[in-house]
Amino acid sequence: MRRFVVVGHKATASPGFSLKDIPGTSGRMDVLLRCVRAALLVSHGLRQDTVLYLVLLGGPDAPKSLRLRGDALKHLNPDERSTATLVQKALATTTTGPVWQPATPGFDVAAVGFEELLAGLAGSRVVVLDEGGADVRETTLEDHDIVFVVGDHAGLAPDEQAAIARSGATSVRVGPVSLHADDAIAIVHNELDRRRRGPQDS
């Protein structure tokens, strides 16, 4: 599995944000919604081999994490608003600690923050998308059991960076320009797609 973890430092863990002003009422959940599309959707469907985690650290119900599994998701469309309604359903689901609770098919929620989530992924290699890292094109990347950690528009906080360092993570950059998180995810997928050289590669 390719796994992506996107950290939303102010993204609300409560479902009551407004669909009329997602950026202004959700702690920039819109940044994370765009990552959902980039991580999980291709032209003709879902990336079955990808799991996306969204870490929500904003609001009184934080922390929560969302898990979206490409091999089980239903009802996912590419537009931000419809994805926002799926997120609201997940955030309205009762959570009891670190146990994943199903909200809609393939879409689960748990009351865990970044460090706990990362601990639960122990055993997978952790790679941080960071402008100071090595070039992704020149880095060995497994196509399985790999976790890419992506900051939101505010990057990663010092305690998150410390937790990542303890996990033995390495850092990669996707290019010379600082990009939105969803574009960075698209470029990582492209790099892995190219290396897989499966039957789709003509």
Add this chain to the structure above:
Amino acid sequence: MRRFVVVGHKATASPGFSLKDIPGTSGRMDVLLRCVRAALLVSHGLRQDTVLYLVLLGGPDAPKSLRLRGDALKHLNPDERSTATLVQKALATTTTGPVWQPATPGFDVAAVGFEELLAGLAGSRVVVLDEGGADVRETTLEDHDIVFVVGDHAGLAPDEQAAIARSGATSVRVGPVSLHADDAIAIVHNELDRRRRGPQDS
């Protein structure tokens, strides 16, 4: 200038679509809205060197084209809804044939379709993003005077392909997997960013 042309075959040229259901009421304008972000925005602002054209071929007011200039745009945010309101303002602007009419700063509209738009860009090299093309990483690409043509979720129509062929265009593919138009644009930008090797490339 890097130029991108995205063709929306059913995307409405009329401003009356619903912000509550953009995909269902606008002829999939949402596909094009996502291309706006991918083509023009990076982490800390606008791509000053990029111009994006959206060709709208749907509805009674078609054809129209929108032109968004990275060196002059204002009020552009990354979320789909706010970009949709900018598009609605542009589509409510009176157009008189092929003359670009300013709607908001850096955002212009003209009553032209795909072939006329392409004719107006004569002199620039035309490159079509196509799954059957050569690998973008192995293709010579100018960073200036280059126009990338991108189909929407339905690809390009035969008459559009014929017009492109007459322009002497070449085709490139961004990778082995068929991607959304916005992801394809992000990957092309990344390739050009890497080749530029400007001061941002540490």
